[in-house]
Structure formats: structure tokens, C-alpha cells
Amino acid sequence: MIINAMEKIMLDLLDEYKDKLQLTCTCNECMDDIIALTLNNVQPRYVTNKEKIMYIKASYVDKQEMTSLVVKLAECAKIVSDRPLCKTYQKRVDANEMSYL
Numbered sequence: 844m845i846i847n848a849m850e851k852i853m854l855d856l857l858d859e860y861k862d863k864l865q866l867t868c869t870c871n872e873c874m875d876d877i878i879a880l881t882l883n884n885v886q887p888r889y890v891t892n893k894e895k896i897m898y899i900k901a902s903y904v905d906k907q908e909m910t911s912l913v914v915k916l917a918e919c920a921k922i923v924s925d926r927p928l929c930k931t932y933q934k935r936v937d938a939n940e941m942s943y944l
């Protein structure tokens with residue numbers, strides 16, 4: 844079993860910060876878009892079982908890297924919020940604008 848620990852770490856961060864990120868839309872699709880975009884921009888940290896995610900997460904606590912992860916998340920949240928791709932907003936964007944994912 845191969846898991847990218849960053850996926851769970853980013854989901855937790857998004858959960859923690861979503862009220863502060865001024866998101867245009869908070870539907871599951873937009874949340875997934877934010878996570879996908881963020882994960883494409885951070886170094887993956889693969890582990891072989893779920894328990895090991897906690898070790899990876901612990902290694903980020905109280906470190907500058909954690910702050911930089913939050914900054915990355917905020918940047919990606921802004922990109923998605925500027926142009927949400929979910930059904931609620933889809934009619935307002937054309938295909939070219941979907942290129943960020």
C-alpha cells in the first residue's frame with residue numbers, strides 16, 4: 844500500500860484553515876480541486892501504511908516547512924476561488940481557464 848502522506852496532511856490543514864482562506868465555494872469538488880492543486884505543487888512524501896503518516900506530520904510540527912505548506916495551500920485556494928470549476932460555477936468559465944488543473 845502506497846500513500847502520499849501529504850494528502851492527509853493537506854486535508855487536515857485545509858480543514859483547519861478553510862474559514863480563514865476566504866473561499867468562494869466550499870463544495871466537495873472545490874475542496875478536492877484545492878487539495879489536488881496543492882499536492883501538484885509540493886514534494887510528495889510516500890509511506891507504506893496510514894500509521895506512518897503521523898510520523899511525517901510530526902516532523903512538520905513547529906517547523907518552517909509547516910508554514911510554507913500553509914502558504915502553498917492559501918495560494919492554491921486563491922487560484923481555485925478565483926475560478927471555481929464545480930458545477931455551480933462552471934458556466935462562468937471556459938475550457939482554457941481550467942488549465943490550472
Ligand SMILES: [Zn+2]
Pocket residue numbers: 868869870871872873927928929930931
Ligand atoms: Zn464549488
